[in-house]
Amino acid sequence: MSRSPSLPDRPRLDLDPEMSDAERLSALRQHFERLTEVNRELDDRLTEATDRRDELQSEVDQLKRRNETLKTSSLYIATVEEVTDDGVVIKQHGNNQEVLTDTSPHLESQVEAGDRVAINDSFAIQSVLDDEKDARAQAMEVDASPEVTYDDIGGIDEQVREVREAVEDPLANPEMFEKVGVEPPSGVLLHGPPGTGKTMLAKAVANETDATFIKMAGSELVRKFIGEGSRLVRDLFELAADREPAVIFIDEIDAVASKRTDSKTSGDAEVQRTMMQLLSEMDGFDDRGEIRIMAATNRFDMLDEAILRPGRFDRLIEVPNPDSEGIVKILEIHTREMNVADDVDFEDLAEELEGQSGADIASLTTEAGMYAIRDDRTEVRREDFDDAIEKMRDAEESGTIPGHTDYQY
Numbered sequence: 414m415s416r417s418p419s420l421p422d423r424p425r426l427d428l429d430p431e432m433s434d435a436e437r438l439s440a441l442r443q444h445f446e447r448l449t450e451v452n453r454e455l456d457d458r459l460t461e462a463t464d465r466r467d468e469l470q471s472e473v474d475q476l477k478r479r480n481e482t483l484k485t486s487s488l489y490i491a492t493v494e495e496v497t498d499d500g501v502v503i504k505q506h507g508n509n510q511e512v513l514t515d516t517s518p519h520l521e522s523q524v525e526a527g528d529r530v531a532i533n534d535s536f537a538i539q540s541v542l543d544d545e546k547d548a549r550a551q552a553m554e555v556d557a558s559p560e561v562t563y564d565d566i567g568g569i570d571e572q573v574r575e576v577r578e579a580v581e582d583p584l585a586n587p588e589m590f591e592k593v594g595v596e597p598p599s600g601v602l603l604h605g606p607p608g609t610g611k612t613m614l615a616k617a618v619a620n621e622t623d624a625t626f627i628k629m630a631g632s633e634l635v636r637k638f639i640g641e642g643s644r645l646v647r648d649l650f651e652l653a654a655d656r657e658p659a660v661i662f663i664d665e666i667d668a669v670a671s672k673r674t675d676s677k678t679s680g681d682a683e684v685q686r687t688m689m690q691l692l693s694e695m696d697g698f699d700d701r702g703e704i705r706i707m708a709a710t711n712r713f714d715m716l717d718e719a720i721l722r723p724g725r726f727d728r729l730i731e732v733p734n735p736d737s738e739g740i741v742k743i744l745e746i747h748t749r750e751m752n753v754a755d756d757v758d759f760e761d762l763a764e765e766l767e768g769q770s771g772a773d774i775a776s777l778t779t780e781a782g783m784y785a786i787r788d789d790r791t792e793v794r795r796e797d798f799d800d801a802i803e804k805m806r807d808a809e810e811s812g813t814i815p816g817h818t819d820y821q822y
């Protein structure tokens with residue numbers, strides 16, 4: 414780095430007592446001129462230094478920005494295959510390319526075979542991903558205390574009773590099953606059309622038993638790369654064991670447990686592997702205990718029978734769309750907090766809503782409330798429900814799915 418030239422010397426004033434007044438005045442004048450000159454010089458240097466400082470500052474800002482971009486730029490995921498003296502062998506997810514790469518010295522001691530790591534464009538390992546941060550966080554929804562209660566679920570009382578018996582009792586009273594010598598159902602499969610309260614049921618059981626609710630969507634298990642699906646299944650059961658009591662809920666289980674297809678694509682083989690992993694986790698599972706397994710599907714007809722064998726999903730509960738009595742209950746539940754006008758008759762509305770799911774009814778009540786708000790009213794009237802029904806019908810006719818997808822607990 415170049416050093417800045419030294420500062421100009423401070424001018425000295427030498428006054429000889431022998432000097433005449435005129436000489437003194439001239440010496441003083443010269444001194445004043447030199448001072449002014451040095452002052453100007455210092456001023457220039459100051460301006461120069463300030464300019465340089467601004468320049469350096471803008472360089473620092475630029476570097477900071479570049480550093481930020483580097484830090485936030487996309488990294489790729491890979492699995493460590495082997496740690497050798499020559500470097501680390503990783504396999505990139507997605508293209509399965511094997512690469513021999515380096516780790517930064519501070520990570521050297523942390524990297525082990527089997528770890529998932531984040532790599533940059535040049536394959537250098539940037540960080541080691543732990544399971545929580547990686548797969549679990551991405552693919553699972555973990556709720557230590559879900560808020561849904563049985564009172565929030567309408568029109569499927571029989572299903573609630575069955576679920577309580579099959580899931581809640583073994584969690585709450587495992588010793589009872591032990592004493593009587595009865596095996597509780599291993600897994601409970603809820604099946605029925607979309608939006609009928611299957612997820613709510615699983616959350617309500619978890620709530621009632623103070624269990625952690627762990628949800629994994631079957632589609633998440635399929636989107637992963639080779640070996641990733643089965644690893645996620647293992648993670649799922651491990652996490653449940655860490656957090657017991659826990660209710661595992663696998664939604665859209667048909668995604669990994671459909672009847673075998675004829676095609677022999679590697680994708681199918683991978684799905685099969687994931688399903689086998691799921692079955693083996695369930696088979697090696699102690700039925701009585703602190704973890705209960707539930708799954709849901711809208712495509713019961715597609716399921717591979719292997720998952721329905723005893724010891725696996727051996728309790729099937731159908732959750733249908735509500736009948737008119739159920740619709741009234743669901744309307745009551747979803748209007749609990751609403752100021753509903755006297756002219757709204759739920760029985761009458763239920764007739765119009767025949768065939769709709771709980772989710773449709775939930776979004777319909779929200780929509781009716783929105784009509785009241787748009788009209789600057791706090792009271793929701795029959796006309797608002799009528800408008801909401803009309804909107805729902807239009808959406809059905811035009812093929813767009815009614816609003817339940819954007820209205821979730």
Ligand SMILES: Nc1ncnc2c1ncn2[C@@H]1O[C@H](COP(=O)(O)OP(=O)(O)OP(=O)(O)O)[C@@H](O)[C@H]1O
Binds near residue numbers: 746
């Ligand atoms: N029986 C019901 N009682 C009250 N609300 C319901 C009922 N069924 C559905 N809902 C409403 O619909 C929303 C979605 O329900 P839920 O997610 O439980 O359906 P699901 O059967 O799991 O649907 P999917 O098969 O699409 O996953 C709930 O958050 C709730 O607002």
